[in-house]
């Protein structure tokens with residue numbers, strides 16, 4: 001058969017396989033869709049430096065890039081398998097089986113997928129083999145490789161079958177997508193209604209930010225709140241089905257449902273969350289008013305036993321974090337099992353129905369989204385997700401400041417306001433200084449002091465001569481520590497160094 005036909009048969013076989021898997025997954029277990037399961041497993045196996053690079057280069061789009069990359073590779077492999085199958089359907093059949101088994105392996109590997117999940121990649125395997133062989137037989141009948149004859153009727157029959165396969169695959173994929181999102185988590189989230197805190201956070205005062213001059217807004221709207229996680233498809237758990245198990249080295253195991261938690265005294269805290277992956281000056285930091293139950297109270301109720309030093313939290317999709325117990329048990333720390341942020345139940349991407357938030361610790365050691373399990377244990381006994389991948393066990397947030405205006409490589413007028421943000425959770429920011437072209441440090445004006453667990457904005461007016469300039473910033477916390485100049489990479493426990501911006505006065 002001709003090359004184009006051969007490649008087309010390969011592509012359609014893989015399309016049918018993917019669509020069949022997506023359709024079955026949509027009915028039994030949405031994240032068992034082979035494409036997503038393989039993607040998720042690939043994320044877990046990706047070497048940390050590559051993952052760190054992906055977050056740096058693509059930020060929140062890292063997952064889209066991964067899926068597109070997988071699609072391109074898959075299409076190429078399918079076309080090549082088709083080309084290799086011009087004489088015999090064997091290579092393509094083998095590929096369909098191998099891809100199917102890869103899907104089965106990925107589903108078995110996912111900790112969040114039940115046994116039924118296997119049905120999806122199995123459907124892929126069967127559909128891939130059957131469709132490929134069927135189309136292959138039709139194509140070979142229409143264009144026997146060694147024969148000069150060309151069978152027009154056979155050719156039409158092949159084209160009809162191909163078109164039907166393409167349409168069927170598209171339809172099956174759509175139905176699978178629709179069925180998979182039918183578990184109406186959004187309705188469950190809407191039904192939660194108001195989560196009014198018994199003790200609300202103090203109102204954010206006027207002058208808490210310099211947003212008009214280019215700093216971030218003090219509270220980050222939920223839609224702009226940075227998002228970092230390993231989940232390709234956002235876990236979908238309804239509040240009614242959600243429960244949090246507290247166990248391990250405790251006197252009493254607890255099993256808390258959503259209504260158990262929301263029925264307690266809810267507190268509201270203004271907390272800045274930050275990711276360890278930030279380079280100096282990086283964007284992954286945001287602030288919200290979180291409403292929830294004090295984590296400390298729940299642990300005290302369970303009765304933490306002597307000798308435990310780690311709170312090991314697990315999300316419904318198997319991701320884990322290890323948090324120092326002494327930190328979450330601090331009275332003033334304000335660690336929360338959060339149910340709401342900025343006046344609404346947690347958005348799905350930020351952990352609905354519940355997540356942890358611990359002021360002063362990077363997200364990867366504390367901020368478990370979709371949390372379902374809290375085990376009181378030791379660092380010796382349990383190793384969390386990122387610890388296994390080269391990051392540090394303990395990761396308090398490092399003192400840091402960032403320049404937001406002027407922007408790097410921009411051209412600005414001679415009289416310019418430089419502004420940005422600094423953070424030192426849970427100690428609080430006492431001072432920010434700025435210097436231009438290695439000159440003397442100037443003290444910046446700070447925004448209103450809101451909460452030591454939140455960031456603080458700064459601004460400084462500059463009057464500069466035309467030409468190129470560089471500005472740097474450094475913060476000092478309320479204990480008198482000044483941000484170190486030494487540049488350290490994010491791995492293993494957070495970057496340090498002074499942020500530096502170059503711009504032109506024109």
Ligand SMILES: Nc1nc2c(c(=O)[nH]1)N[C@H]1C(S)=C(S)[C@@H](COP(=O)(O)O)O[C@H]1N2
Pocket residue numbers: 225226227228229230231273274275276315316319349350351362363364367368369370
């Ligand atoms: N279940 C789950 N929770 C998670 C993660 C994850 O991959 N899975 N990533 C953590 C990391 S690295 C960070 S920085 C914060 C980010 O929270 P956000 O996406 O709400 O900003 O979530 C943490 N909680």
Ligand SMILES: [Mo]
Pocket residue numbers: 228274275276277362363364
């Ligand atoms: Mo993170």
